[in-house]
Amino acid sequence: MKRYYLDANATYEILPAVKESLVALLDGPRSFSYLNGSSIHAEGQKVRALIDAARADLYRYVRLREADFQIVFTSGATEGNNTALLVPFEMSSAKDSLKPEYAGHVISTSVEHSSVEEGLQRLERAGVEVTRVRPGSDDIISPDAVLRELRPETKLVSMIWANNETGVIHPIPEIFRAIQRASPNCILHTDAVQALSKLELDLSSFPFDFLTIAPHKFGALPGIGISIVNKRLPLKPLAVGGAQELKWRPGTENVVGIVSIQAALAELSKLITRYREVITPLRAEFEERVLAHYPTIEVIGKDAPRLPNTVMMRLPGILTEDLVVALDLAGVSCSRGSACSSGKQLGSHVIGGMNYPKEAGREVLRLSFPANFQESDLETVLERLFQCFERFGLRTKASHSDTIPASVH
Amino acid sequence: MEKEDLTGKVVVAMSGGVDSSVAALLLSEAGFDCVGVSMQVWDYRNHGGCSNRATCCAPSDFADARSVANDIGIPYYVFDFEEKFHDKVIARFLDTYAGGETPNPCVDCNNDVKFRELRNRAVTLGCRSVATGHYVKLESRPDGFHVFRGKDDKKDQSYFLYGLKQDELSKTLFPLGELSKVEVREIAKAAGIKTADKPESQDICFVSGTIDDFVGERLGTRRKPGAFRLKDGQKVGEHDGIHRFTVGQRKGLGLSGYDAPLYVLEIDPVKGDVYVGYKSELEVPGFEVRELNWVHPALVGGGPAEEMLVHVQVRHKHRGVPAKVFVRDGVANVSFVDEWTSPAPGQAAVFYDPENRELLGGGRIVGKSGRPQSLKLFEAA
Numbered sequence: 140m141k142r143y144y145l146d147a148n149a150t151y152e153i154l155p156a157v158k159e160s161l162v163a164l165l166d167g168p169r170s171f172s173y174l175n176g177s178s179i180h181a182e183g184q185k186v187r188a189l190i191d192a193a194r195a196d197l198y199r200y201v202r203l204r205e206a207d208f209q210i211v212f213t214s215g216a217t218e219g220n221n222t223a224l225l226v227p228f229e230m231s232s233a234k235d236s237l238k239p240e241y242a243g244h245v246i247s248t249s250v251e252h253s254s255v256e257e258g259l260q261r262l263e264r265a266g267v268e269v270t271r272v273r274p275g276s277d278d279i280i281s282p283d284a285v286l287r288e289l290r291p292e293t294k295l296v297s298m299i300w301a302n303n304e305t306g307v308i309h310p311i312p313e314i315f316r317a318i319q320r321a322s323p324n325c326i327l328h329t330d331a332v333q334a335l336s337k338l339e340l341d342l343s344s345f346p347f348d349f350l351t352i353a354p355h356k357f358g359a360l361p362g363i364g365i366s367i368v369n370k371r372l373p374l375k376p377l378a379v380g381g382a383q384e385l386k387w388r389p390g391t392e393n394v395v396g397i398v399s400i401q402a403a404l405a406e407l408s409k410l411i412t413r414y415r416e417v418i419t420p421l422r423a424e425f426e427e428r429v430l431a432h433y434p435t436i437e438v439i440g441k442d443a444p445r446l447p448n449t450v451m452m453r454l455p456g457i458l459t460e461d462l463v464v465a466l467d468l469a470g471v472s473c474s475r476g477s478a479c480s481s482g483k484q485l486g487s488h489v490i491g492g493m494n495y496p497k498e499a500g501r502e503v504l505r506l507s508f509p510a511n512f513q514e515s516d517l518e519t520v521l522e523r524l525f526q527c528f529e530r531f532g533l534r535t536k537a538s539h540s541d542t543i544p545a546s547v548h
Numbered sequence: 549m550e551k552e553d554l555t556g557k558v559v560v561a562m563s564g565g566v567d568s569s570v571a572a573l574l575l576s577e578a579g580f581d582c583v584g585v586s587m588q589v590w591d592y593r594n595h596g597g598c599s600n601r602a603t604c605c606a607p608s609d610f611a612d613a614r615s616v617a618n619d620i621g622i623p624y625y626v627f628d629f630e631e632k633f634h635d636k637v638i639a640r641f642l643d644t645y646a647g648g649e650t651p652n653p654c655v656d657c658n659n660d661v662k663f664r665e666l667r668n669r670a671v672t673l674g675c676r677s678v679a680t681g682h683y684v685k686l687e688s689r690p691d692g693f694h695v696f697r698g699k700d701d702k703k704d705q706s707y708f709l710y711g712l713k714q715d716e717l718s719k720t721l722f723p724l725g726e727l728s729k730v731e732v733r734e735i736a737k738a739a740g741i742k743t744a745d746k747p748e749s750q751d752i753c754f755v756s757g758t759i760d761d762f763v764g765e766r767l768g769t770r771r772k773p774g775a776f777r778l779k780d781g782q783k784v785g786e787h788d789g790i791h792r793f794t795v796g797q798r799k800g801l802g803l804s805g806y807d808a809p810l811y812v813l814e815i816d817p818v819k820g821d822v823y824v825g826y827k828s829e830l831e832v833p834g835f836e837v838r839e840l841n842w843v844h845p846a847l848v849g850g851g852p853a854e855e856m857l858v859h860v861q862v863r864h865k866h867r868g869v870p871a872k873v874f875v876r877d878g879v880a881n882v883s884f885v886d887e888w889t890s891p892a893p894g895q896a897a898v899f900y901d902p903e904n905r906e907l908l909g910g911g912r913i914v915g916k917s918g919r920p921q922s923l924k925l926f927e928a929a
Contacts, residue, residue, distance in 0.1 A: 460627070460628065461627070461669055461672050461673065464625050465673050465674060467623065467625075468623060468673055468674060527674075530672055530674060
């Protein structure tokens, strides 16, 4: 049975170009056998050159100057998000205590990824006050709503750019510009994991201090992330022990991961173009067909600016825990929300953080089309999806009109 | 849309133990399209239990099940059944102890969680049947489905399955019914299944310490301390909660100085009195059973209206004694034939044919005439 992968927001397919670059790194005439880029000797220098070249490509891609920003390789966006939250308070992720001089206020949102949300909870346990701004009736976080919460002691604003579950894009540049005008020393962090992998962004057009990226969302290996850190801040890293990454992230660099980023980055513009030109209309058709067939289904954030590939559906009355499994068995890979919460089925806290009843968090299904999804596969996906919906007793338009004849109206 | 062919699609309940692993292996080899499922019914991380001593639902059990499923080459999922399990099994477990009776959580779990809930899931997953690693034989005959004790007498688990209905049996598979535990382990070893030598799970799966402690901690204000009394009402000691006692229990009473061991005869949940006496005082001519279900096709519905010779089993480890049973007004009246045993209210009484092989049906033991248990003995005396 042919399988259809509709979970690009969890991870993207490792790109063929990435695989080739990794094979070349580890096998063949120009392969590497020593991968410590901090060594002085010839082997180390060759590795350093690889890391520097990848970093230079990244600076070019994001169009930021090395004089202003440090691009730091991390273990992933979770580390990046944790660091952005805890470092301003001189907290380590291992302890809950906080020095009194670091107390303060944080503004975030009710729709963060758990790597931010749980970091916020840790700050709260340590005595930091956290305000979570909720999206308005238009499902987005408005700059005014954030400004209203700003206080003189607000130390950090941390906001997701595009939500991983719903795909809703929040106006981060506008929000950060407004915050900086009102409170220039406030630290600004955005989780740009989904946004950067699906949208063309201009990172030089607005102020920020931390920006988190997960390259496996656009075809690199998992286990490596990127943090972009503004050099204006005299901040200390969480870990100590080496001078790598300008001391921002001590530890021998993950060169295999870095090489995979460089290869994936070379393809990213093509991916984003395809999302915009092919996947956007394809998703529109998909949603139209689903909603026409199943009138009780609701697309979360349908009228808000959204990532081109993400469809978060609410199926009222259906606990979608099983639906994801049924679809998997039918050869359609998707999820209920964040892949990170798929072990224990608590439902989506993101939906709870929006203007939906609590139970809605357990009634959602997320499809996230990859850029390379083939238009010709849409029919089969819809067929399999509808077959599963039927088994779960979802009411179709047909069954609807069976019970309520049109002539009655 | 075409109708799906579900004939060969089976959900296999996998606990991570050797029995369910082999069940999945055998079905898969027989050509069934298997889906491995573990039911998370109890999260030890949330309940302060010691996951080393946990007998299932520990993260390592799911890892075992996942690894076995991967080796067999079948998909595998963990389903969260915690809410259902709490409502249908744990709450009832505690309520029964609080009421001075002895619960049987494995029966409730099989009836209300494993077969009912899991079957609902199976349907939505596009599977027709549910399979488990129970040591039970299931036969399809022209008149319907018949359930027999498993070939391995020591492992037979039919006692827990008396609640199954005919239509459920038609969608159930027990691949281990014709096997002994030794054979199951050999099959596992030959197939290189990693759980081949995994120790047996013991006792009640969600209790990692003692049942007394588990229940005592959770009863809170419902804990009922009281007195030990002889049949005539004379107080002979005190205890810290009726939940620690089961009718017929001898161990753990802490009463000495009598010329023969004392047994629990009766429990009065209202006053908290536990009546004790000699073994001979436990003897009853019979007992009543309610909440009946009849499995045998000829008995489905009402059960035997006329007196019928059966074997009755009143505990998991009990082998059954001959008895006569008839049903009136939804209550089975059981009378012992030549041996007696002490039925503990709350436990399951399960009926087998006179050869003690075929499962006929069962229900819950209640005090005579359904009145509070403490009145019964004195009326009979």
